[in-house]
Amino acid sequence: MAQTDVLVTKQPAPQSVPPCELPPKVYEVARNTGAHTSSGLATAGFRTAKYLEDEWFQNCYARYHQAFADRDRSERQRHESRQLAAETEALAQRTQQDSTRKVGQRLEDMHCWTSELRREGGDLAAEAGLLRAETRRLERALDATALPFCIATDNLQCRERRQHPDLVRDCVELELLKEAELVRNIQELLKRTIAQAVNQIRLNLEHKETCELDWSDKVEAYNIDERCARYGSQSTDVQFHPHSAANAESASTPETWAKFTQDNLCGAQRERRASANLRALIDCVLRDAAEDLRLQCDAVNLAFQRRCEELEDARHKLQNHLNKTLREIVDQEHNVAALKQAIKDKEAPLRVAQTRLYQRSQRPNVELCRDTAQFRLMSEVEELNMSLAALREKLLEAEQSLRNLEDTRMSLEKDIAVKTNSLFIDRQKCMAHRARYPTVLQLAGYQ
Known part of the structure; x- marks a missing residue:
């Protein structure tokens, strides 16, 4: 309490009392009475050291x-x-009223600050709750990305079981590699974002605790000042405290007191804004990640569809060629059989012609003549031999062609089997597995 100087009216200095003057007549009588007067001798025994x-x-x-x-x-x-x-x-x-008024003003200030601190603490708590919800979305989205990564790697592993010549680095494999890399990058981004969100939640709670501690101190001080404001001269629960007026060395000033609370509020508001910005960033990251994953999934599915169409078209064409080849093999087999029969059919005329020549070579003497019949028989044998040679050559060609057709048939059947296997892997294994791909809501962390 401020000490009050009390003004005391200065007392005038006491004036000296003037000596008392006796009346003139009495003075004269007293002056004419003494030891040398006539009456003094008679009363000498009665006169002692007395006051006049x-x-x-x-x-x-x-x-x-x-x-x-x-x-x-x-x-x-x-x-x-x-x-x-x-x-x-x-x-x-007046001093008490002024002190009461000052205490009342202080109560108003503390009420204002406590309201601000309570509101800011509540806002920080609400913001921390919202950020926790976004963190859970991030965790769910991170869990949801495990399935796309598993699907992509499983598709790549399944397609490694393709057989030659279908074991190619096609557009499907390129898209799958891009998808796996994209999922891995998104997972790393989500992990970093989760760590940032956890750190921001910690900062929010720390500033919330700071505001609550400041609010608690102000509430306690408010209760003390409110009790002090109710004290009056007629209060019965007051007593002397001689040393209470001494200021503590650690006591704050109104400026430092207000600055302390203002700094706490500014820090809380700064973290709350940072938390809100982080929530907006998280929502943007999750939305973009979900859209990117779905777009890449659609690109992979489209590449699978195109590749399956190419494989189906190639298998269909191979099947057509195989059917034609099989028909050609049947025709060629008939041709070989016909050539063999033709060769067999030429053996009898050749035997006849050769037998005729042999028999005619047995003619005696001059009868052994090279007549027209002899020349015709000789030409017949030559023609038959040439025909047989041509037929045998053609038979060899037909048999080689038949073998080539058989090799082609086997190659076509093998290629068709390879294409069928590739189609089975792409359609039944890969695309059927990709049907379990998460939705956009799941990738965004809503489910």
Whole structure:
């Protein structure tokens, strides 16, 4: 409590009391009475060291004056005392009222700050709850990305079981590699974002705790000041505390007090804004990640569809060629059989012609003539031999062609089996597995 200077009216210095003057007549009588007078000898035995009458009067007058002066001084002191008491009473009332008003103003300030701290603490708690919800979305989205990565790697592993010549680095494999890399990058991004969100939640809770501690201190101080504001001169629960007016060395000033709370509020608001911005970033990251994954999934599915169409078309064409080849093999087999029969059919005329030549070579003497018949038989044998040679050559060609057709048939059947296997892997294994791909809502962490 501020000490109050009390103004006390300065008392005038007491004036010296003038010596009391006796009346002239009495003075003269006293002056003519002494030891050398005629009456002095007769009364010599009665005269002792006594005060004179004028001294007696003087003493009386002095007492009167002293009593008057004391009464006057006492009256002035009483008046001044009453005046001082009234002034100090009024000063004390004014001081108490001013102190009560100051305490009331302090209560208003603390009420305002406590309201701000309570509101900011509640906002931070709500913001921390919202950020926790976004963190759970991130965790669900991270869990949801495990399936696309598993699907992509499984598709790549399944397609490794393709047979030559279908074991190619086609557009499907390129898209699958891009998908696996995209999922891995998104997983790393989500993990970093989760760590950032957890750290931001920790900062929110720390500033919330700081605001709550400041709010708790202010509530306690508010209760103390409210109790102090109710104290009055008529209060019965007040007592003397002589050393309470001394200021503590660690006491703050109104400026540092306000700055401390303002810094706490600014820090809380800064973290709350950072948390809100992070939530917006998380929502954007999840939305973009889900869209990117779905777009890449659609690209992979489209590549699978195109590749399956190519494989189906190639298998269909191979099947057509196989059917034609099989028909050609049947025709060629018939041709080989016909050639063999033709060769067999030429053996009898050749035997006949050769037998005729042999028999005619047995003619005696001059009858062994190279006549027209001989020349015709010889030409017939030559023609038959040439025909047989041509037929045998053609038979060899037909048999080689038949073998080539058989090899082609086997190659076509093997290629068709390879294409069928590739189609089975792409359609039944890969595309059927890709039907379990998460939805956009799951990738965004909503489910």
